[in-house]
Amino acid sequence: MSNFVQLEINERNRWVYFSKYRWVAHIVYWITVLIVGTIMRAKGPITPSLIYNHFFLANLMIASFFYLYCLYLIPYFFKRNKYLQFWTSVIAGYLIITFLDIHFNRAFVHYTDPVPPPDEGNFLTTYLKELSGFLYNFLFFSIMLFFMEKNEENSTLLELEKEKKEIEQVKLDFLKTNISPDFILRSLHQLKVSAKVPEESTPEAILTFSDLLRYRLYRGRQSQSPLKEELSAFTSFVHFIGFDHQLKITFNVQGVAEHKQLAPLALVNLLEPFCKILNEEPVMLDIIILIETEELLMEMNYGANAGLELIADLESYRENYRQINGDAVKFHFEQSEENSFKVRLSLPIFNH
Known part of the structure; x- marks a missing residue:
């Protein structure tokens, strides 16, 4: 793959989630999280307060980590072969944002489910539990992202090849005329x-x-x-x-x-x-x-x-x-x- 094509793909991948049908995949993903992680686990009626706290606020930090990963780490580090910076940033973000998520939930998320959540234990136990939850969601999201990236890369290559052929045709037309x-x-x-x-x-x-x-x-x-x-x-x-x-x-x-x-x-x-x-x-x-x-x-x-x-x-x-x-x-x-x-x-x- 030429440097020009690779650079073009890198720049386009930054906005891949807001083009074509990509936004549909993200909506489907977050609707799945809403249904499986909030509605199906609720012990009482589904209220706006429950959706706001158990879904929007509870997933705010992990969503921040996902889109930091998608829109910045992948196009600016991984796609440019800066693997050390990429993995260092991913691991650091994974550990730090999980830590922040615990404090954020305790400070701002007000659970409204009539059945109170189980005792979370000490901070270390909660932190390890949150790490496993983040890791599970991250792997699921990464698998989805892989197929999205692969499809987008193929589409981008086809578009670039089409543009290249059009440019060559213009050049040939100019040579002939x-x-x-x-x-x-x-x-x-x-x-x-x-x-x-x-x-x-x-x-x-x-x-x-x-x-x-x-x-x-x-x-x-x-x-x-x-x-x-x-x-x-x-x-x-x-x-x-x-x-x-x-x-x-x-x-x-x-x-x-x-x-x-x-x-x-x-x-x-x-x-x-x-x-x-x-x-x-x-x-x-x-x-x-x-x-x-x-x-x-x-x-x-x-x-x-x-x-x-x-x-x-x-x-x-x-x-x-x-x-x-x-x-x-x-x-x-x-x-x-x-x-x-x-x-x-x-x-x-x-x-x-």
Whole structure:
């Protein structure tokens, strides 16, 4: 169990008795004490005075000991592995509160039962008797507490695991839908410049860019996306990049995309790092996609040397791919020769 999980459990256990159905267990326990310890032992009529003295006041000290044990000793000592302080405090509290309980009963508890209680004898006899009574109740309460703690710990672990999965899902959604700020700014600038000059391609470029953003929004948060839709978005992306005239892309797909799915944006995201590069002359990017039965193979041949920024972006994308798709992803890139940079990607695909 991780330190974070254990610490979270420790903090929550302090208030375990006031959450969910825990209060019901305590009510049942004290009702049992009331019935067995007071009502069934009463020799006369059950009056408010009898309940007040024989139940509330008579159990005040032992209740104080129980909840000191529950709300302070367990979460702050036992749960933090301070066993010496825990057992020392338990034993000291057991002995001291029993001692105080005898004096408290003699000073403040006024028994109203018509049949007087039997002679309690000297203080030592009474003290030993009270110790055995405290011990019996303490063991009964501890057994009940054990099952309550165990159930609460399991519930807490399930809640933490659920929260952890939700956080991981949010992180994965962010990785999938995250758009490079440089790419967005450059695309918007390109559209702005194109809009100022009456070109026939401007409306088409705006609509294509809108489709890409819409696809990211609606498909990015899903666990899988139809491969046909991903390829359609990828084709739109390639078409949109063509308006920039900086990157010349040839795109070829082999295989059948029908009835297959893959992680959304797995292909679209890979084009962004190449769109950020500014070159004096247009650069070719040849892309081949091969669709097989259980995997998709993609090879990109970039007709220029890869700079440090491109390599850093691809390393980041490789880590993102692995977080989203696991070890089934194979992502490799290398500077194969002068003015040639190759990227190879293998992704799992699923039939439906």
